[in-house]
Amino acid sequence: MYIDGGHHGNEHLGTELAFLVAEFYIEGWVDGDAEAVEVLQNTELHIMIMLNADGNDLDSRWNMNQVDLNRNYDHHWTTDETASGDGPFSEAETRNNADYMAEWMTDADLYVTMHTGTWILAYPWGFTGEMPSDWEMFEHIRDTIHETIDADLPVRNANAGIYPTHGTSRDYGYGVMGFPTFTFETDDEQFLLGTVQSLSDRLSVELEVMRYLISNVWYWRARLNVTSMEVTPGGQIELHVANLGHASTENASIQYVFEESMEVLWQSENFTVNASNTSDVTLDASNLSLQPGGTFALHYQKRVIDASTFVHQPIDEKMVEMVEPDKSGWLPAPGLLLVLLAAFGAAGAANGWPKRRFSGTIEPDDGENSSVDGTTHDAHL
Ligand SMILES: [Zn+2]
Known part of the structure; x- marks a missing residue:
């Protein structure tokens, strides 16, 4: 599974949640925490804590080229979005993030991208108000979070829950890579800075949601x-x-x-x-x-x-x-039937089918010597 933070350099609480997730599993592994050990023994967890390092240095939403990286992905990219760049993947940050997904994450069953500015766990789509094809899975996750973690956390499709957006990493991850994806907008206070301790307290519900999504990644696909x-x-x-x-x-x-x-x-x-x-x-x-x-x-x-x-x-x-x-009456001649049964029998024996119902053999009535070893005849029915 894949987690990234810091598309927008000034959304510190989002970046912080990516960091806290990494810290939870790394320190949990060291401490022998059962949950962390089980996750790391059974899943590959890739976390890119801060995608837009230049923007973070400048406390800016944009990257060095004044582009909004989360409008720059090659999924319904449009110049109608503010600062979406010269073209899809015009920026090194988005191009490399997509390349990383394509090289390492093709089999991922979860992608969460961290932001802040409002409080919502948003699933696809942003570019349309239509529900995603896998709406059942997203609604199952929504209901489980509401029942077991926090009944108040909004879990909705991004278009309705935030506002329409094009060229986001969330829509790209779902629409092009096929992952279940979420944008985690961690807090409506975008610019808060503080110590690690106060932030981890502040993000405790969000970390719990992430642990739920990660521990249950086995279920985020058909099985x-x-x-x-x-x-x-x-x-x-x-x-x-x-x-x-x-x-x-x-x-x-x-x-x-x-x-x-x-x-x-x-x-x-x-x-x-x-x-x-x-x-x-x-x-x-x-x-x-x-x-x-x-x-x-x-x-x-x-x-x-x-x-x-x-x-x-x-x-x-x-x-x-x-x-x-x-x-x-579906076979032309008993001789062929014998060959067919022999072929089935050999295949069945090789595979150890325990419940084969074949019994006995049928003698060919034309006196030919038919092969019964089943290895040189295909059974075409
Ligand atoms: Zn953002």
């Missing part, structure tokens, strides 16, 4: 888990799948693959699994051909937003049940 899968080669796949994450996925499919080479032999049509929900799906498998060594995997997008990345996840073979195809 599919196949609980049963019945495969009828040449027929269909009956799938029962749970989504343990708080984001929906609309582009999930089953792939049949050679896992080592990642060669995709077959792919189902797409299906949807809603956040924190289960789906029963029937997929057309009429052109699925089993092969020795082939295995099944889930292929799905982490979130609904177009930019979010896909994950490839092998399906536990214990969940896969092979069903004997209906033999009523």
Whole structure:
């Protein structure tokens, strides 16, 4: 996950929160704090405390070129915004921040950018009043924060909760990188300066919100888990799948693959699994051909937003049940059937499917010697 602070050099409480988050986990690790240790053992936490160092030196919102860095990102960039720069990513700070995300953060499941000037945790979008594609996840986070941390902290989409903005790092992080993103406006008193101690007291609720977002990062995407899968080669796949994450996925499919080479032999049509929900799906498998060594995997997008990345996840073979195809007149000759069953049997044995329903063999009635080793024949149904 990624956190940055100090896009605006005069928003000290925002920069301070980025610092406090880093301090919490670093000192917690040293002290053996269970929460900090668990987070750092299981997640990669990247924190850029102060993006606009020149602006911070000058106590200025702008950078050295008098550009508003949080209007300079390549996402609906426009000259209609004040001081948005000569073009998208015209500034070294924004260009490098985006490059850092692209190089190190492609798989991030959280990006929080720290500001101050009002008090709100704002999710996308800024450029439009429309709700983000992953609104369920953002509303889940809003409700949980209100129930467990602070009922008064506004958690809203930025366009309505702050004001319309274009070219922000939050919209870029969500719309281009596909991360769940938030702008944390930490306080309505923008210019306060004080000792670290008084600021950490003042930002205690905000730090608690950050700890909640970080500790639960596992949930900020779809997490599919196949609980049963019945495969009828040449027929269909009956799938029962749970989504343990708080984001929906609309582009999930089953792939049949050679896992080592990642060669995709077959792919189902797409299906949807809603956040924190289960789906029963029937997929057309009429052109699925089993092969020795082939295995099944889930292929799905982490979130609904177009930019979010896909994950490839092998399906536990214990969940896969092979069903004997209906033999009523769908095969041209018994000889072929024997080859097909042999191929299925070999594939099943190689994969250790425990619930195979194949039993016995069928003798070819034409006297040919058909290969039954299953290694040299593809089963095309
Ligand atoms: Zn700001």
